[in-house]
Amino acid sequence: MIPFFREAKIAAYLIRQRIAGRQRYPLVLMLEPLFRCNLACGGCGKIDYPDPILNMRLSVQECLDAADECGAPMVAIPGGEPLLHREIGAIVEGLVARKKFVSLCTNALLLEKKLHLFKPSPYLFFSVHLDGLRDIHDHAVSQPGVFDIAVRAIKKAKAAGFAVNVNATIFDGHSAENIAAFLDLATELGVGVSLSPGYAYERAPDQQHFLARQKTKSLFRDVLARGKGKGWRLMHSALFLDFLAGNREFHCTPWGMPTRNIFGWQRPCYLLGEGYAPSFKELMETTDWDKYGTGRYEKCANCMAHCGYEPTAADVSIRQPLAAIMTAIRGVRTSGPMAPEIPLAAQRPAEYVFSRHVEEMQARIHQNAEAKARRASTPVA
Numbered sequence: 001m002i003p004f005f006r007e008a009k010i011a012a013y014l015i016r017q018r019i020a021g022r023q024r025y026p027l028v029l030m031l032e033p034l035f036r037c038n039l040a041c042g043g044c045g046k047i048d049y050p051d052p053i054l055n056m057r058l059s060v061q062e063c064l065d066a067a068d069e070c071g072a073p074m075v076a077i078p079g080g081e082p083l084l085h086r087e088i089g090a091i092v093e094g095l096v097a098r099k100k101f102v103s104l105c106t107n108a109l110l111l112e113k114k115l116h117l118f119k120p121s122p123y124l125f126f127s128v129h130l131d132g133l134r135d136i137h138d139h140a141v142s143q144p145g146v147f148d149i150a151v152r153a154i155k156k157a158k159a160a161g162f163a164v165n166v167n168a169t170i171f172d173g174h175s176a177e178n179i180a181a182f183l184d185l186a187t188e189l190g191v192g193v194s195l196s197p198g199y200a201y202e203r204a205p206d207q208q209h210f211l212a213r214q215k216t217k218s219l220f221r222d223v224l225a226r227g228k229g230k231g232w233r234l235m236h237s238a239l240f241l242d243f244l245a246g247n248r249e250f251h252c253t254p255w256g257m258p259t260r261n262i263f264g265w266q267r268p269c270y271l272l273g274e275g276y277a278p279s280f281k282e283l284m285e286t287t288d289w290d291k292y293g294t295g296r297y298e299k300c301a302n303c304m305a306h307c308g309y310e311p312t313a314a315d316v317s318i319r320q321p322l323a324a325i326m327t328a329i330r331g332v333r334t335s336g337p338m339a340p341e342i343p344l345a346a347q348r349p350a351e352y353v354f355s356r357h358v359e360e361m362q363a364r365i366h367q368n369a370e371a372k373a374r375r376a377s378t379p380v381a
Contacts, residue, residue: 003163005122006074006101013073014318024255024284026072027311029100030270032261033058033091037081039107041141043171043198046080049358052365056262060087064094066260069280074101076127076257078270083110089117096123103127105167109146111153115160125163127194128154132174132182140171154189165235167194172211176222183223183232192233195220196306197244199271212302213294217246217338225334236306238328239313244304246338252293252303256311258283263361268292270307272299274353295342298350 010027017025036054037047047054058066067075075095082088083106095102096119104118105127118124131140134147157164166186170179179195186193197216211219224245234241243250254269264276265283272292277283293308294300317324 003122009101010073010314011318014314018318024253024289026070026258026280027256027314028074028076028103028307029067029070029072030257030259030307031058031063031066031075031077032079032259033063033077033082033085033088034080035262036084037079037107038084038109039081039141039143039146043140043169044201046078046201048354050362053262053358053361056365057085057087058260058262060090060094063091063260064098066280067095067098067100070258070260072100072258074103076103076105078105081107081110083114088114092118092124096121099123101125103165105129107141107146108150108153111150112156115157115162118162120161120163122163125165126154126157128164128166128191129169130166130182131168131171132178133185136174136178136182140169151189154191158190165192165194167196169196169198170211170216170219171198172215174219176219176226179219179223180226183227183234184230187230187232192235194235194306195223195244197304199303199305201271211304213304213341216244216302216304220244221246221334224332228331228334237310237313237317237324238332239316239324240306240310241332242327243309243313245332245334247333249339249342250309250312250316251295251342252300252308253311253315254292254308255284255287255289256314257307263357271303271305273357274351276357291348294347295344296347298347301344301347 014027034054034057035047035049037044040047077091082104085091088104092102092104100123102124104124106129108128111126111128128150130147130150131137137147137150138144154164154166168182183193197211220241224241239248242248252269257270258280259266259270260280263273264278265280266273267275267277267283267287268289269292277286291297292300294303
């Protein structure tokens with residue numbers, strides 16, 4: 001369950017967008033101040049960059065400007081590993097001062113060491129990455145001992161007065177029984193959980209364990225059926241969970257969670273980097289949104305990730321409040337027929353543009369370095 005204070009403020013924001021007649025608007029800013037990480041997870045497609053790019057950082061001012069420019073009520077700070085950013089404390093402080101709800105995503109390897117950089121606030125919570133119980137998580141991150149460090153950091157942060165959730169990426173091969181046991185553990189720790197099926201990043205080293213849509217729906221039905229009466233704190237809207245269980249067929253709203261990173265404003269979404277805009281306004285006005293989504297684009301065929309579909313669920317909740325209320329009261333249906341699947345016959349083939357963007361960015365880095373060297377060598381009059 002999402003805390004009422006945050007839920008009420010976000011609902012008020014959604015209602016304002018509805019009254020204003022806006023069809024496309026941001027809900028959560030995905031702010032990536034860096035790509036570098038201190039882990040190398042097999043399912044991650046965010047860290048496969050050469051060192052000159054991994055060494056780049058958004059400045060504090062760039063981060064705050066992005067939040068102002070976007071206007072979303074919530075800011076998620078993923079990465080990379082945000083705690084590697086030397087000014088992450090100042091970034092979070094500036095966002096909280098703007099009364100943005102801040103979800104600082106971290107693998108928690110540095111959380112205990114960096115906890116002093118932050119102050120408890122109703123606008124800040126840590127979202128600790130855990131993909132399951134000890135063996136599953138440590139295998140997912142390709143490093144033993146990470147699970148225990150993360151659990152210890154969660155307890156330390158909670159004891160210091162911080163709100164803490166965990167976010168879990170679910171891959172093929174995760175059994176419903178193990179996921180349910182993980183959710184039981186999270187309940188014992190007193191933390192909420194965000195669950196999302198893993199997205200098949202084209203650059204992820206492990207391409208064998210991403211869930212197809214039908215498997216996702218069947219798995220989440222099984223998991224949610226095991227949770228009835230257990231009091232799990234799932235940090236999702238009832239309609240999004242209903243979608244994961246195959247009871248609704250949503251189309252994604254990629255503009256709902258726009259991404260700002262070192263390349264610029266990423267088109268079309270957090271998961272796909274297929275172009276970049278210099279401003280949020282240009283992102284919203286010039287992106288051909290109709291080119292993307294399940295049934296339209298091959299790379300989107302199996303995606304059911306929260307960054308595309310939670311904004312859809314939020315919008316439907318405002319347009320169909322009775323449906324949202326009844327789903328929340330009755331709970332997610334875990335048996336019976338599923339909603340019709342979106343046909344894929346007309347989807348356009350995948351385009352592979354990663355290398356081009358990397359080459360363009362490296363050329364910019366080289367040009368900037370040369371310009372800096374020229375300025376340094378020019379005698380002062």
